[in-house]
Structure formats: structure tokens, C-alpha cells
Amino acid sequence: MQNKTLKTILTIALTVVITIIAFIVLMPMFGPSFMHTLMAGRMHNGMNGMHGDSAAPSGLDYATERTTDNGTFKVSYTTENAIAINQMHTWVLHVETADGQPVEDATVTVDGGMPQHGHGLPTAPQVTEYLGNGDYLVEGMKFQMGGWWEVKFNISAGDLTDTITFNLTLEG
């Protein structure tokens, strides 16, 4: 009787030890791909390539449609699905008033950079064309490395001026 209890305890203890060891040992095999979907959270722009390099702070808003800092405009951008590093590309910036009217004759300037690396954009992008319906063509966009980028627009229309900062994380 006592012998059997001892065996049971031993078996349980051994099982626990086995499970722990097996978990530790097997974790690296399935860990990365298994944990990735759990830990990646929301996919921003379909990308998350951070590793090693300082990760972006949590809680950043990666939305491509935002209200400007003082609530003056509603702004959204569209660009390539997966922005490739070092590839010059265009954005289309859509600007409308807070109540949803397209803004026709805005003056838009572009700025940005990587806050964690202390550098700006590698190019000097500009709005080169008004495409109608509140859409503005932004040419000369380029990002030269993976990580967290900020892209800032200063928008002036009539007596209204406001700013907006988009966050994006690029892989690479």
C-alpha cells in the first residue's frame, strides 16, 4: 500500500519533470512560429519584422486613417501593400474636413524619420499633384531600413492648419 503511494508520487513527480524538461527542450523547435501569431498582435500594414534592434514602443497607433492633432482634418493615406526598403514610391494622401468634405486646395508638407534612431527621412518627399476629391499625390517617399517610422504631414487650407503623424513598422 505504502509502496504504491510512493510509486504514484514518484510517477507524478517524474511526469512533471519530464513535461518541464520537454517543454524547455522542445520550445525552440516550435516556439518562434507558434508564438509569433500569439505575440505579434495586430498586424500593422501586414508587417512586423522587429528583432534584435530596439522594438517600437507598444500602444502606437498604426491606423492609416487618422484625425489630425487638433481635430481639424480627417486624413488617410494609401500606398503599396508591402513597402519595400530602399524603394522610392508614392503615397496618396486624402484630406477631408472633420465633417467629411474633401479639402480641395491644401498645402501639404512632408517630414518624418525614426525616433529611436534619431534620423529623418532619406529623401525630401513632396506633394506634386492634386488628384481631385481631396486626394494629394506624395512623391519621393523612401525608407532605408526596417523598424518604426513616423511620417508627418503639415496641412494648411485657408486659415486652417493642422498636423498628423502616421506610424508604420517596416520589416527588413
Add this chain to the structure above:
Amino acid sequence: MSERSKLLAGFGLLVVLVAGGLGYIFTRPTWTDAELVTLKTLWIGSLPPLAPDPSNQYGDDPAAAEFGKALFFDTRFSSNEEVACATCHLPEKGFQDGLPLAQGVGTTNRRTMPIAGTAYSPWMFWDGRKDSQWSQALGPLENPVEHGGSRTFYAHLIDENYRTEYEAIFGELPDLSDRSRFPEAAGPVADESAWAAWEAMSPADRETVNQIFVNMGKAIAAYERQIMPTASRFDIYVQAALEDDTQTMNATLSAEEVEGLRLFIGPANCTRCHNGSLFTDNSFHNTGVPTVESLPEDTGRAQGAQDVLADEFNCLSAYSDAEPNECNELNFMLAEGEELERAFKAPSLRNVTTRAPFMHAGQFTTLQTALNHYNTAPASPAGHNELEPLNLSETQLNAIISFLYTLNSEITAP
């Protein structure tokens, strides 16, 4: 089966599982999905086919490449008849010279840059003061310490030695025989008499000479465009990793090389600048590289950006074959800002271990010195050093160096 043997069998199974798991870990380096994505971007297989250079309509003309190759190796195209492009860009040394400062007819203030893969770069030279291979090739020809000649001097050499080749590609070569109109030595160069002779020429005659000079550059570029790195051990490894071929991975890179690669794409932050299939973003970075006492002040990209905007042979010039909207690198170039101060172009790291000494004036004689510099990230002599200290150990730095050797491969050239 007795209780004891059951227990033994169970224990045996456990041992096998643990040993198998451990063996798996130690034989197979594991990469996360994100790391695999990064590895793929560095893989030579991700290099897109080379797009035509819109500024050079002869860029993909085989006859132009052949003519350009002849010019590249012809030492007659120099003031002392001893210097060709190949004097500093030696094919047997990966199209560079292994010297801290380039030696033409004199000594320059910068280190010779390698050529392989630069057809993919929007900017040439350490400071990016040229925006195409053809306009780059023209710079050294008129530099007093490189080839040391002038553009009428070169036009006459073409006339005397390469008339047939030239005309087959570019059409009829104008008559240059009147030396009062086309002096032996004339061009916007340091030599005062050649400069004065150039000023004295009629605008139309200068234009004639410029066109010949530009065509020389376009032919040389047609040759240089084809100078490319090939697949290295690293590329074989990545291809195997993408195909989950553990056996080939293990046979290709050692554990130390793999560790170096892991550091390279991770904690060492190397891919901030050395990214993409050519291990360069072709952009400009201030990495706090020390000055050289004997050399004049070098502001790097800050000056280079102004130079390329003013360059008579840039993409927007009349000598370029591109439409203005095909010059977007120049149109949207960052021309000002503190970041350009003492920023220099990141060279490709393919074959880097064969290219000591390192940096724009050969400041570092070994990879160890270069990596120690990155590891400590000292303040820049001017402007702001982009780097932060890495605090990696000696072992880790050595692993990165081991990894860099896996990027060596043959360079193909026509």
C-alpha cells in the same frame, strides 16, 4: 512486464526524447519567421533584374560595353599615359586597389570604391556627388590627381584610336582636326592653360566635345553595369534555410558564422545600413569615422548633395537621356540638414573582407578595428554619429567577422 521494467521503459523513452530534442537544437539553428524574412531580403536571389538606366540609352548595348571595356583598361587616357580606370579598379582585386587613398597620376583624398553592383545605386562616390555610372566615370578623367587629362585631349584620343568603334555606336564623329578650334588640352579642369583654352572655344565646339566626352562615359558605364557579385556561401545557406534544408545549412555555415549572422541581423544593428541583397542601402551615414590629419576637411554628403545638384552631367542635364520624371532620386533628394554632415555612402559588404583598408580614407586597416569602432560608437569629429554603442563581446565581434567571410564570392564582369 513488471512495474520496474515499465518504469525503465518510460525512463528510456524520456532519455531518447530529451536527447533527440537537444540534438535537434544543437544541429539546427532556428530562425524566427521575422528573421527568415530578413534573411530573404539579404539573399542574392532577391536582387531584382537590373532595370535600364533611363539616363543612358547605350547602357545595355553590347557594342558600347565592349568599347567601354577597352576604354576602362586603356592607360593612354591619362596625362602620363600610365593611368586607366583599371589602375585603381583592379579586376583581380574586386575592382578596387587595397590602398587607403587612390593613386592616379597623383594621390586623391579618398579611398577607391568597389564597382560590383553599383549599377543598382542611385548615387556614386563616397559623397554621392554623381547620380549615374556614366557621369561618375567622367569625374576621374578630368581630376588632376587621377587621369589628369582634359576633354578635348580625350576626344582627340577617341578620334585617333577608336573612330570605328565610336561611330558604330554613336554615329559620325565630328571633324576635330582643326587644333585652333579643338586644342590638344582644353576643359574645365584645374590646369589653367587647359581651362583658358576651353573658355576660348565657341559654345558649339564645346558642345561637340562634351557630347564625345559624355558618350565615353556612357560606354564605360555599359561595361561597368555588368560587374556584379555572384552567389556566396551565405546565399547558399539562405536558400537552404528558405527551403528548410537543414543538411545543406549545416554543411554551408559553421556555428560561429551562423552566430555572427544572427548578431548581424539582430543586436549588432548592421542591417540598419547594410540591408538588401547587396548589403547596402546606398545611402549616406555619419558613423563617427575619424578624420585623417593630412587631408583637408571632408563634409561628405553635405557637399556631395550640392555638387550633384550643380553637376553639368546629372540626370536632369541635357546630356542625360532621361525624362525629368525619370530623375526622381535627384528630384526628391535630401539636399540639406545636419544628417548630411560627414555622412558617407555605405558600401556593399559583399567581398568586404577582401577590401582592407576600410572607410572613405582607409582609416581602419582591419575588420577588427572597424568593428571595434562600431562597438564603441565614439562621437563624430563633425555632425552627429548615428550609431549607439553595441557593447558586444570580443567573441561576438569575431563571430560577425567570421560571418562577413561568408559574403565572399566571385565577381562577374564581361
